[in-house]
Amino acid sequence: MAGYGDVKLLRDDGLRLDGRKIDEMRPVTIEAGILPVADGSAMVTHGLNVAVAAVYGPMEAHPRKIQRQDRAVIDVRYNMAPFSTSDRIRPGFNRRSREISKVTAEALESVVLVERYPRSKIRVEIEILAAEAGTRCVGLTAAAVALADAGIPMRDLIVGVASGKVEGTVVLDLDKAEDNYGQADLPVGILPNTGEVAFLQMDGDLSPEEFNLAMEYNFKAAAEIHLVMVDALKRRYEGGEN
């Protein structure tokens, strides 16, 4: 029986299966303010991934037991649409979506000035419409743009980006095959202006050198995505004060 090791992910010419270089990112487009009913919203396409984020609030936190007297709580709901992958996903929460919702909320709490809105709640809904590896990063990026669009005060934007290892080589921004059959995955949430890391997970093994290289790729990609985020927010309000 063939194992994962039999899957060839790097071509002989050193490029990846989709023709990208090892430190090349999939194309990213961002549009802010796509949902008129939400206080803030954004759609991010990253390769074949499509994520929509909507932000409501700040609002009174219900039930009252979730209220914090000194800060706002960020209530994140990450969900993959049933049609987002070729295998239909059963609708509703599952362990994976709960985990991603939690880590995304914690990452966002580190940038949002939550102490400005004690006892209140900021609701962030992330819906993955199409998935091709790296959806938690795309969702985090979409949430950051939607929060900025909603006028929520933040220390910085936050950019979700991932690197990993395939066939012993560190590569930036894994696609589906690389994610499924690769050796490691390192999604991070980076604050582009300060260079801080607000969220980091690692699946698989990386040596310290490989980890440093992967982080170097992530920081480079985060800077590129940050430009696209800023451009999306500026485009929404171009043509004068809105």
Next chain:
Amino acid sequence: MSNGQNGAELRLVTPGMAIGPSSGMRVGSGALAQNDTIIATRLGWVKQLNNTVSVDPINSAYMPRSGDLIVATVAEVRNNLWFMNVNGPFQGLLPMSLAPWKVEFGAARQHMGIGDVVLARVQEVDECHNVVLTMKGVGLRRLNQGSVHSVPITHIERLRGEGNATIQRLREACDCRIIVGENGRVWVDGDAEGIAWARQAIDLVQSSGHKKTFEAELSALENNAPKNGDA
């Protein structure tokens, strides 16, 4: 245009973006000082006035302040008080002692129920963001008729115009009573045509109030105003 720009080009900033060095400058709202640099915390336009750098946010939630005249709706009723939706992150509290009627304990429901709209004033906001409203004051009352429209908080100044000029023009054009609440709710009362026209005009002020073409667009809309048609 934002105050304090003196004709300078408006600068749009996003959260985390550096605005300038913090030395000799004071940090206003929508910004904070970090490592000798003033950074924006909100998406908005940079404003510099009297050595204070701040960011005029494009979107913002309503934060109640003492003295604000607001249009609120009843969210919950208790025996001796009403919880009011003030269009902000926190509910306002209207105790029966600050209602304009003599209310017996347990009879609050007979005066106002869930969904009723009132014109109220913010009496007090404490450090925990507890908001107390009052309906004791000239003109403060339950709004039994008319319709309520919502506008973003940041568009209220634009809707009022300089010295309330724009809102007065709208009032005269549609022959309606219009009250702009500080919380982004606008109450319009008049005949159906007038209310419909006022709604169009409010939308126009929101979308074009800051543009050079606004005057021409508002004049064109005024020509179609119901009052002009009747005359």
